Amino acid sequence: MDIGKNIRIKDIAKLAGVSVGTVDRVLHNRGRVSDEALKKVTAVMDQIDYKPNLIARTLGSNKNYKIAALIPDPTGDPYWAQTNLGIIQAQAEWAQYGVTVDTYTFDIFDKDAFRGLAMEVLESAPDGIVIAPIFYHESLPAFELFQNQSIPYVLFNTNIPEAQPLGFIGQNLNQSGRVGAELINLGQHESGTFAVLHIDEDVHDSIHLLEKEKGFREYFQEHRKHKFEIVDFILNPNEPTFKNQLIELLGDDTLKGIFVSTSKGTAVAASFLEKYGKKDIRLIGYDLLEENLKYLRSGIIDFLINQNPKRQALLGISHLVNHLMFKKSAPALELFPLEVITQQNVDSYLGSGIH
Amino acid sequence: MDIGKNIRIKDIAKLAGVSVGTVDRVLHNRGRVSDEALKKVTAVMDQIDYKPNLIARTLGSNKNYKIAALIPDPTGDPYWAQTNLGIIQAQAEWAQYGVTVDTYTFDIFDKDAFRGLAMEVLESAPDGIVIAPIFYHESLPAFELFQNQSIPYVLFNTNIPEAQPLGFIGQNLNQSGRVGAELINLGQHESGTFAVLHIDEDVHDSIHLLEKEKGFREYFQEHRKHKFEIVDFILNPNEPTFKNQLIELLGDDTLKGIFVSTSKGTAVAASFLEKYGKKDIRLIGYDLLEENLKYLRSGIIDFLINQNPKRQALLGISHLVNHLMFKKSAPALELFPLEVITQQNVDSYLGSGIH
DNA sequence: TTTTAAAATGTGTACGCACACACTTAATTT
DNA sequence: AAATTAAGTGTGTGCGTACACATTTTAAAA
Numbered sequence: 041m042d043i044g045k046n047i048r049i050k051d052i053a054k055l056a057g058v059s060v061g062t063v064d065r066v067l068h069n070r071g072r073v074s075d076e077a078l079k080k081v082t083a084v085m086d087q088i089d090y091k092p093n094l095i096a097r098t099l100g101s102n103k104n105y106k107i108a109a110l111i112p113d114p115t116g117d118p119y120w121a122q123t124n125l126g127i128i129q130a131q132a133e134w135a136q137y138g139v140t141v142d143t144y145t146f147d148i149f150d151k152d153a154f155r156g157l158a159m160e161v162l163e164s165a166p167d168g169i170v171i172a173p174i175f176y177h178e179s180l181p182a183f184e185l186f187q188n189q190s191i192p193y194v195l196f197n198t199n200i201p202e203a204q205p206l207g208f209i210g211q212n213l214n215q216s217g218r219v220g221a222e223l224i225n226l227g228q229h230e231s232g233t234f235a236v237l238h239i240d241e242d243v244h245d246s247i248h249l250l251e252k253e254k255g256f257r258e259y260f261q262e263h264r265k266h267k268f269e270i271v272d273f274i275l276n277p278n279e280p281t282f283k284n285q286l287i288e289l290l291g292d293d294t295l296k297g298i299f300v301s302t303s304k305g306t307a308v309a310a311s312f313l314e315k316y317g318k319k320d321i322r323l324i325g326y327d328l329l330e331e332n333l334k335y336l337r338s339g340i341i342d343f344l345i346n347q348n349p350k351r352q353a354l355l356g357i358s359h360l361v362n363h364l365m366f367k368k369s370a371p372a373l374e375l376f377p378l379e380v381i382t383q384q385n386v387d388s389y390l391g392s393g394i395h
Numbered sequence: 396m397d398i399g400k401n402i403r404i405k406d407i408a409k410l411a412g413v414s415v416g417t418v419d420r421v422l423h424n425r426g427r428v429s430d431e432a433l434k435k436v437t438a439v440m441d442q443i444d445y446k447p448n449l450i451a452r453t454l455g456s457n458k459n460y461k462i463a464a465l466i467p468d469p470t471g472d473p474y475w476a477q478t479n480l481g482i483i484q485a486q487a488e489w490a491q492y493g494v495t496v497d498t499y500t501f502d503i504f505d506k507d508a509f510r511g512l513a514m515e516v517l518e519s520a521p522d523g524i525v526i527a528p529i530f531y532h533e534s535l536p537a538f539e540l541f542q543n544q545s546i547p548y549v550l551f552n553t554n555i556p557e558a559q560p561l562g563f564i565g566q567n568l569n570q571s572g573r574v575g576a577e578l579i580n581l582g583q584h585e586s587g588t589f590a591v592l593h594i595d596e597d598v599h600d601s602i603h604l605l606e607k608e609k610g611f612r613e614y615f616q617e618h619r620k621h622k623f624e625i626v627d628f629i630l631n632p633n634e635p636t637f638k639n640q641l642i643e644l645l646g647d648d649t650l651k652g653i654f655v656s657t658s659k660g661t662a663v664a665a666s667f668l669e670k671y672g673k674k675d676i677r678l679i680g681y682d683l684l685e686e687n688l689k690y691l692r693s694g695i696i697d698f699l700i701n702q703n704p705k706r707q708a709l710l711g712i713s714h715l716v717n718h719l720m721f722k723k724s725a726p727a728l729e730l731f732p733l734e735v736i737t738q739q740n741v742d743s744y745l746g747s748g749i750h
Numbered sequence: 751t752t753t754t755a756a757a758a759t760g761t762g763t764a765c766g767c768a769c770a771c772a773c774t775t776a777a778t779t780t
Numbered sequence: 781a782a783a784t785t786a787a788g789t790g791t792g793t794g795c796g797t798a799c800a801c802a803t804t805t806t807a808a809a810a
Contacts, residue, residue, distance in 0.1 A: 046491065048766060059790045064768070074788060091491050096766035099450050102795050136401060136446050215743060222739040226697075227582015259739070342581075377747050378740035384577040384614070385733035388570060392732050403796060414760045419798070427757060451796035457765045 047090050055088075056080040067092075094366050104138040105364050107357060108166035110157065112174060113145040118329040119303045119349055123172065123197070126353030133354075134361055141357060142166070148242055151178050158182035162189065168360040169193040170353065173200050176247070192363055196356040197349065198248055206363060209356050209374045211347060213248065217255025217301075219378045220324050223343045224297040225263065228322075232296035234260075235289055236272040239305025246274060249301040256299055269294075277308055286312050295321055303327035303347070310335035328381065328389065336383055346379035346389065402445050410443075411435040422447075449721050459493040460719050462712060463521035465512065467529060468500040473684040474658045474704055478527065478552070481708030488709075489716055496712060497521070503597055506533050513537035517544065523715040524548040525708065528555050531602070547718055551711040552704065553603055561718060564711050564729045566702055568603065572610025572654075574733045575679050578698045579652040580618065583677075587651035589615075590644055591627040594660025601629060604656040611654055624649075632663055641667050650676055658682035658702070665690035683736060683744065691738055701734035701744065 049067070053060045058077050065071040066081040073081075114124040124143070131141040144161050146154045154175055161169065162185055169186060173179035173195055183203045186193045196209040224234055236256055238249045253272055260268055273289070275282055289295065290312060298313075298321060300306045306325025313323055314335070324343045325332060335341040359370040381389060404422070408415045413432050420426040421436040428436075469479040479498070486496040499516050501509045509530055516524065517540055524541060528534035528550055538558045541548045551564040579589055591611055593604045608627055615623055628644070630637055644650065645667060653668075653676060655661045661680025668676055669690070679698045680687060690696040714725040736744060 046493070046766095049768095050766080060767090061769090061790055062788085065789090068768085070769090071789095072787060077788080093454075093491060093766050095450050095454050095492065096795095097768075099448075099454055099765090099795050099797095100767035101769080136448060137450065138401075212743060215739065219737065219739040222737055227584075229582075229584075375743060375746055377734070378743040379732070380735040380737065380740060382574065382577055382735065384570065384574040385735060388567060388730060389732040391730055401796095405796080415797090416760055416799090417758085420759090423798085425799090426759095429758060432759080448796050451765090452798075454765050454767090454795090455797035456799080 046093065047088055048093070052081065052084050052088070052090060056084045098137060098365055102138070103365075104140065105167045105361065106164070107139060107141045107360055108161045108164060108169045109141055109143045109353070109357070110161060110169065110171040111143065111145055111353070112148045112172065115145075117304070118331070119327060120172075122327075122329070122349040123353045126350035126355075127170075127357065129350070130354045130357035134357070137361075137365065139361055139365070148174065151175055154178045155182070158185065162186070162191075165189075166191060167364055168206075170356040170360060171195060172197040172353075173203065174198050174248075176200060179203065192360065194356045194359050196352045197347075205372075207356075207359050207370050207372050207374060209352050209359065209376070211376050211378060213251035214255035214258070216345060216347075216378050217252035217257075217299075218259040219345055219380065220252065220299045220343075221256040221259030221263075223324050223380065224299055224322055225260070225268075228268075228296055230296075231267040232294040233269045233271060233292055234296060235298045236270060237298060237300045237305060237309055238272070238274045238302065239277055239300060239308055240274075240302050241276060241278055241304075252301045268296075275305075277305070287316070290316050290318055290321075297322035297324065300325040303329055303332065306341065306344070307331035307335060310340045314338070314340050328386070333386065333390075336381070336386060339383065342382070344381040344386075346381050348376055348379065352376065401448065402443050403448070404445075407436065407439050407443070407445060411439045449723075453492065453720055457493070458720075459495070460522045460716065461519070462494060462496045462715055463516045463519060463524045464496055464498045464708070464712070465516060465524065465526040466498065466500055466708070467503045467527065470500075472659075473686070474682060475527075477682075477684075477704040478708045481705035481710075482525075482712065484705070485709045485712035489712070492716070492720065494716055494720070503529065506530055509533045510537070513540065517541070517546075520544075521546060522719055523561075525711040525715060526550060527552040527708075528558065529553050529603075531555060534558065547715065549711045549715050551707045552702075562711075562714050562725050562727050562729060564707050564714065564731070566731050566733060568606040569610035569613070571700060571702075571733055572607035572612075572656075573614040574700055574735065575607065575654045575698075576611045576614035576618075578679050578735065579654055579677055580615070580623075583623075583651055585651075586622040587649040588624045588626060588647055589651060590653045591625060592653060592655045592660060592664055593627070593629045593657065594632055594655060594663055595629075595657050596631060596633055596659075607656045623651075630660075632660070642671070645671050645673055645676075652677035652679065655680040658684055658687065661696065661699070662686035662690060665695045669693070669695050683741070688741065688745075691736070691741060694738065697737070699736040699741075701736050703731055703734065707731065 049060050049063050053063045057080060062073060062077050063081055065073050066078055109127045111123050112120045114120040127141060127143055144157055146157050155178060169191055171193060179200060192206045194207050195203060195205045199208045199210055236253045238246060257270060275285060298309055300309045303326040310323060313321055319340060322342045323340060325341060326345050327347050332341060332344055336344055362368040362370055404415050404418050408418045413435060417428060417432050418436055420428050421433055464482045466478050467475045469475040482496060482498055499512055501512050510533060524546055526548060534555060547561045549562050550558060550560045554563045554565055591608045593601060612625060630640060653664055655664045658681040665678060668678055674695060677697045678695060680696060681700050682702050683699060687696060687699055691699055717723040717725055
């Protein structure tokens with residue numbers, strides 16, 4: 041290692057016997073360079089390990105980047121509100137580097153409006169896009185548009201591998217279901233029933249949720265010590281039948297545990313368990329929403345798996361900025377750890393700024 | 396919010412009717428400034444929200460910072476080896492910003508040598524120090540020396556509040572013990588015995604370890620559903636009696652679970668459980684060491700609490716750099732989340748780069 | 751009042767890179 | 781051979797800050 045001074049473009053120029061301008065042209069292959077000069081510069085480049093000073097680079101190319109964030113409307117939705125917080129934090133963090141983040145929100149019940157919004161985003165000509173593509177079919181044409189304009193885009197929350205994004209930030213849903221199964225199974229010595237509940241106002245992302253159930257079931261296939269029956273329900277809390285369906289489920293005396301695949305649904309299930317005094321039924325759900333924290337602390341919810349929506353958004357934007365500003369490539373797939381939250385460790389998560 | 400250009404020192408100078416030099420002197424209170432000029436500048440400062448461009452600042456003051464890292468010898472010790480990895484990563488990350496990190500290691504059995512090492516560090520005149528102060532008494536005079544030289548120092552792993560460091564990075568040990576208790580207690584419906592094992596080649600940090608036990612016991616005092624007896628042992632694996640003590644413990648048929656307070660001890664306890672076929676005894680320990688992972692995957696270890704030594708070191712150095720280079724102040728107390736690792740979520744932790 | 755020192759303030763350069771522009775040299779065209 | 785165009789190359793400036801140094805103003809001493 042060369043102790044001391046870092047190598048600068050100036051140094052390369054001197055070593056190669058050309059001017060800094062020529063080195064610059066070679067490094068960024070812009071403009072025209074003679075074969076001779078190219079050879080001389082590349083020869084030097086091969087021998088030394090040039091690491092451009094990113095600090096100086098960003099200062100030199102005094103560019104302002106505009107990033108568009110597409111997320112479901114966070115109003116009245118605690119999950120997407122957390123996502124929104126991540127965007128706001130990213131905004132604050134990168135503002136001084138000339139990065140602006142414009143948030144575009146869409147109604148999760150209005151697929152058609154999504155299309156229009158994608159167009160609107162495109163018209164604003166952003167340098168990069170972060171998007172939570174909860175509509176599978178409607179997202180694909182949007183990605184095509186982005187690609188045609190060669191605007192880099194990062195996905196988070198929901199992965200769509202066909203989308204060929206710059207990167208995806210989220211979790212392994214199958215494995216997430218397995219963690220749920222593991223936690224529900226722990227210390228259960230008698231046979232009984234486990235319920236998987238997909239409680240959602242919308243059934244769009246049921247594919248997304250069913251992946252969790254798949255992992256959940258796979259775990260029990262691989263670890264069948266006792267006989268467990270697994271039942272599953274896709275429930276819409278706005279349907280009139282919803283309440284009765286849940287009450288009927290709770291009436292089953294063999295019910296040992298409930299795994300809820302959605303964050304908002306977790307609190308709903310918890311409220312029923314509380315109301316009907318079924319505190320012994322193990323409840324596992326998702327995310328550190330205000331409501332969920334309440335039930336976790338009172339012991340109704342036993343475990344929460346943290347999807348960290350805030351950090352997903354934050355990191356999505358960071359990936360984009362690193363790509364645009366620093367030309368740094370981030371991993372194409374950033375899978376967050378499946379954080380297990382309990383009554384005793386929840387405060388350590390809430391207290392730590394980063395997590 | 397002022398959309399568009401950020402406010403520069405130049406702008407402040409113009410608004411205040413003085414030169415940039417004067418503004419600079421006011422901002423960093425260096426040199427002499429007339430009361431009149433001071434008033435004019437502060438008046439402007441009060442009205443606008445000046446955020447210095449950190450990029451330009453670091454470029455302008457082209458300083459090279461030298462950081463010293465003091466840790467126990469990582470050779471043959473997987474826990475401190477992880478710490479060392481964090482230091483190496485920090486080194487790589489900050490190298491291009493002119494930061495060098497020199498690592499000083501000490502023998503955990505040789506307290507006297509520690510003193511000499513502290514002097515050696517001081518002689519190298521570093522700009523900042525990160526230190527894992529596992530020797531309580533021997534560390535205090537070292538801190539005094541650092542303070543006299545006004546070299547900022549950051550503690551990690553072990554907190555010594557009296558040390559008045561720039562910051563501490565680690566975990567809440569009491570709460571950590573509580574998490575252990577919670578996990579060991581989960582789904583235990585019969586009364587029995589829980590054992591707390593402090594397995595360490597050295598008993599220096601027993602105070603440190605006993606804090607975990609304190610939290611562990613407190614949990615059961617607050618949640619006494621069943622009658623549990625809690626026994627505890629401070630064991631040195633190098634002592635000839637060690638093996639028999641453990642075997643005797645495992646002979647107790649009422650033993651429901653074991654909580655090991657050290658990372659290396661976790662694997663040791665696991666090896667005994669495996670050897671004597673006591674797979675049903677719940678085992679909870681610390682950290683993602685290679686050995687521990689093996690036993691976690693085979694089901695001997697049920698839970699690991701991740702202390703994240705690598706990240707502790709990494710963040711310690713980052714705090715220091717932010718303080719020195721960017722004049723950014725970090726929280727005085729950065730408590731990491733108490734991450735619960737299971738068979739099913741362990742890969743999601745290992746895979747993710749940050750954690 | 752002039753001289754000298756001290757206090758206060760302004761100016762200029764460097765940091766490393768990006769990029770615009772001016773310049774030189776070579777290749778064509780008239 | 782001169783004029784035009786293109787290819788290749790070098791120089792210079794800006795980004796926002798830090799800091800050294802030059803300059804002006806003010807106060808104290810001669």
